[in-house]
Amino acid sequence: MDSITQIVLGAAVGEAIAGKKMGGKAALWGAVAGTIPDLDVFIRAFAHPIEGALLHRGFSHSILFALIASPILGYILYRLYKKRYEYKLWMWLFFGSIITHPMLDIFTSYGTQFFWPFELRWTFNSVFVVDPLYTLPFALLLIIALFLKRENRWRRRLNYTGIVYSSLYLLWGVIVKLTILSKSDDYFQSAGLSGKNTIVTPMPFTSFYWMMLTESDSSYYIGYKSLFYDFNPNDIEIVPKNHEALDKVKWKGKNYGETLKFLSNGFYSTEMKNDTLCVYDLRFGTTTLFTERKISSPLFAYGMVIDNGTVNKTIALPKNTMWKHVNFGSYFNKIVHQ
Numbered sequence: 001m002d003s004i005t006q007i008v009l010g011a012a013v014g015e016a017i018a019g020k021k022m023g024g025k026a027a028l029w030g031a032v033a034g035t036i037p038d039l040d041v042f043i044r045a046f047a048h049p050i051e052g053a054l055l056h057r058g059f060s061h062s063i064l065f066a067l068i069a070s071p072i073l074g075y076i077l078y079r080l081y082k083k084r085y086e087y088k089l090w091m092w093l094f095f096g097s098i099i100t101h102p103m104l105d106i107f108t109s110y111g112t113q114f115f116w117p118f119e120l121r122w123t124f125n126s127v128f129v130v131d132p133l134y135t136l137p138f139a140l141l142l143i144i145a146l147f148l149k150r151e152n153r154w155r156r157r158l159n160y161t162g163i164v165y166s167s168l169y170l171l172w173g174v175i176v177k178l179t180i181l182s183k184s185d186d187y188f189q190s191a192g193l194s195g196k197n198t199i200v201t202p203m204p205f206t207s208f209y210w211m212m213l214t215e216s217d218s219s220y221y222i223g224y225k226s227l228f229y230d231f232n233p234n235d236i237e238i239v240p241k242n243h244e245a246l247d248k249v250k251w252k253g254k255n256y257g258e259t260l261k262f263l264s265n266g267f268y269s270t271e272m273k274n275d276t277l278c279v280y281d282l283r284f285g286t287t288t289l290f291t292e293r294k295i296s297s298p299l300f301a302y303g304m305v306i307d308n309g310t311v312n313k314t315i316a317l318p319k320n321t322m323w324k325h326v327n328f329g330s331y332f333n334k335i336v337h338q
Contacts, residue, residue, distance in 0.1 A: 001127075001337060002106050003035060007134045009104055009166065010034015010097040012142050015159050018093045020083060026093060027142070029077065033097035036069065037061050049302060049314050050256045061102035064118035070095035109201050109283050117144050119262075125283075126173035128202045134169050138162045148261060172205050180225050184212045191233035193221050199267070209283050209335040213242070220269060220282055225290070229338045237288060237296065239280075244268040248308045249277060260302065264317050269298070277304040279318060289334055291325035310319045 001009075037060040044052035059065055072219035100113045111123030112196030127134060148155040181200045188195055195214025202211040203224070212223040222237040246257050246268070248323015260268060264281040270276045280298035288296040301317040 001110060002130045002135075003038065004139075005130075006034045006038065006101050007031045008034075008106070008135060008139045009100055011146075012138070012159055012163055012166075013096045013100050014093050015145065016156075016163060017096050018085070018089050019155070019159070021089065021111075023072060024146060027146055033094045034101050036073075036098055037065070037101045039055060039302070045234070048256075049316050050259050050263070053113055053212075056108060056261065057102070057105060057112040059113070059116050061112040062103060062114055063099065065117060065132070066095055066099040066102075074297050075327060091153075098271070104170075107173065112153070122142065124174055124177075125199065125201045126177045127207065128204050130205060131207065132205060133207060134166060138166045141165070144272045146264060169207070173202065176207060177202070177210065180210050180212065184223075186212065186222060187212065187223055187225065187233075188214060188236070190231065191223075193234050195221055198264075199283065200251040201285070203285070203289075203335075205332075206335055213282060217266070220267065222282070226335055226338075228336045234338055235275055237286060239269050239286075239298070241268075242270040243268070245272065245277060246279060248290070249306070252310050252312065256314065265335060273303075275306050277306055277311075278302070279304065285320045287325075290327070290331050291322060292330050294325045296320055297322075 010033050011027040011031040014033065015027040017030070018026035028074045038055075040056055040058065040060040044055050049053055049239075059155055072090050073094045076086040077090045077094075078085070081175060085188060102114055105112045106114060107123045107124045107127045108129050109123060109125045110129070110185060111121035112123075113119065114122045134151045141158050145155045145158035145162070148158075177200050181198065184198045184200060185194070188198075193214075193216075195216055198214040200210055200212050203211055206229045210225050212225060214221050214223075218241055220239045220241065222239065223231065223233075224235045225231050246260065249257065249259070260279050264279075267282045269280045269292075270280060271280070281300045284298070284300040286296055286298050303315045304311045305315065307311050
């Protein structure tokens with residue numbers, strides 16, 4: 001999830017674990033702990049773009065990291081505050097605030113290596129990385145709670161209400177996803193299409209609008225389902241796979257072809273643009289609904305610059321051309337109106 005959401009979650013967990021004894025310091029250090037797993041982005045900045053994608057949400061988002069970091073950080077704070085609060089309390093505060101970060105990220109489409117060093121990335125794919133309906137009520141309840149004195153029972157009640165709300169919202173996302181997934185074959189068949197290996201993922205900023213992605217031997221089909229109206233077959237997009245282009249490319253040094261397939265969970269397509277082979281991760285959708293169909297290209301991509309038939313360098317493709325066509329008003333209207 002986004003950094004603000006992880007700060008809110010970390011602060012709420014810190015408050016729940018130690019707020020009665022520490023007061024506001026518990027939420028403060030819980031918020032700090034809740035951001036620690038994402039510090040891997042600084043390591044990623046110095047790595048190869050594809051290697052960096054593997055590093056993000058890897059070791060720092062694992063149970064092992066939480067088990068190692070919590071006693072160390074807990075001891076540092078225990079000494080920093082001159083043993084005013086017991087070491088065990090600090091350790092549990094850091095463990096709870098760190099471990100809930102990757103637990104939340106598991107619900108997003110990118111997933112985490114929660115059981116690192118095993119390569120499997122766990123994902124429920126049931127909440128978008130930025131979802132105001134998850135974050136804002138949670139944050140509001142936490143802020144109100146922190147303005148109350150630590151002895152006030154409503155401080156704990158409001159904080160726990162936020163934690164319960166956030167948990168129920170995640171459960172809601174899983175239920176909605178599974179419901180749409182169970183009907184996805186019927187939706188595509190209504191347009192005369194059939195596919196396999198279907199996945200369902202939430203559209204940006206909401207749990208009321210979902211993308212369905214399925215595949216045939218040569219193409220991907222992308223459909224959209226709102227909870228407010230019936231499925232519209234006319235909204236389906238067809239994206240050619242062109243998988244053979246990635247298999248044929250030559251690499252100078254390490255071959256990252258299989259890594260790209262792993263990162264995209266097999267849902268990728270390719271397109272040659274001038275001297276660059278674009279590899280699109282289709283799990284993150286396209287620009288179509290954000291630009292009123294003026295631009296229909298996948299949102300997330302890597303570019304392999306080809307020189308004399310060999311990959312010379314790899315870049316993360318910019319999305320600059322998309323922004324001048326973005327219409328959020330039209331997108332949010334599409335969520336509730338066909």
